[in-house]
Amino acid sequence: MQDDLELIKRLQNQDSNALSAIYDRYSGALYGVILRMCKNEEWAQDLLQETFLKIWQKSNQYDSEKGKFYTWSYRIAKNLTLNALRNPSKLIQNEDLSVYSDKELDEPEQDILELNGSLKKLEPHHQRALELVYFNGLTHREAHKEMDVPLGTFKSYIKQALKKLRETYQKELFLFWIIIEKMI
């Protein structure tokens, strides 16, 4: 997936149409991350909006030489969410607290949070490793303890998981290519 540098340039020039296009492209992916991290739809929605506001405000700090635009956006979303989880009072300070007294109300249904796609084809420990660091926002150090494996082992899980994931993508791409060929 190539970044649309022209679109990003427009965003950096504070073009709100560019922000709209970027939102359409990345909001689902980022919302998936945020919602799985905080497991509260109300908070996740606030955090998603906050994430895009920050993307808008800090767009000039993005440097395409240093990495992909999505990676940069992901870090913003993750940091905001982790900060909010560490200090939840900020999230609900302007809300009616009674709404949150019954936590069930905002808790998303489990099947929404379930991981999909190529990830499901991975072995469970690989799946879990990626889920912990990528969707739960744990650091490598926290995650290896969570999985009760040494840090080195955990790192190799991540590496292998990504490798397998890539192979799956390539297979899918190959299949997709065959289908297209046949259709033509």
Next chain:
Amino acid sequence: MDRNSIKDTGILEQYLLGELSEDQRIDVENILKEDQELREYFYKIEDDFEKLAMENAISPPTYIKKSLLSSINEKKQITTDKNVIPINKKSQNAIYLTIAASLALLFIVSSGWLYNQWQNSQNNLQIVTEETLDLRNRIVVLEENLKETNTWYTAINNPNTIQLVLKGNQISPSSKAITYVNHKDKTVILNSKGLAKLETNKTYQMWADVDGEMIDMGVIPADKEMIAMKYIENAESINITIEPAGGNDHPTVEQLISNVLLQI
């Protein structure tokens, strides 16, 4: 750290996930900047994670986008409003400028008025100075006149002074001059006011008769009323003749207009 050990440590994954400290992050960025192959490797990891996220995307409610866009438009509006502030500042500056201009104008007007006043004072002072000078001159003239009059008065009022009237004969019947002779002080004063006016090329001249010889006592100036004439010893009579302007060495007897005998 070589390329493979960087790959093995999993530091790139941690970098991607934003887990590194500031120093580590900068180190990784520098390494990536210099190593093309490592950069491509990192790009693949990024791509993997991005695909992972896309596959696990959850559509957020549509109101978030609307709320986001309206919120940034509000902020833009505020920014635009902020841009308006300098205009307000400008208008504020214009107010200050107006005040300053008014003060300057007031200053110019009052300066002009003061300058005018000063010029008037200068003129008045000059007039007063001129008048003072004029008065002083007049005083000098008056003093001189007084001094002269006093001199004449003293001379005339002297007990030793004899007053003699010289009446015009048939040549100048209207003429009448008065002469004051003081033999003690040896002075002769003439009041020529009563003499008839002469043409400009003529003048009156006074003579003393001593043993039949006429001796010059002086030309009588036309512009003076009282004049001192020469005193001649042993004069028997005083005579006035009409002579050419500037006077004559010998009297023109035909033009004798008046004479008076002296009683010694």
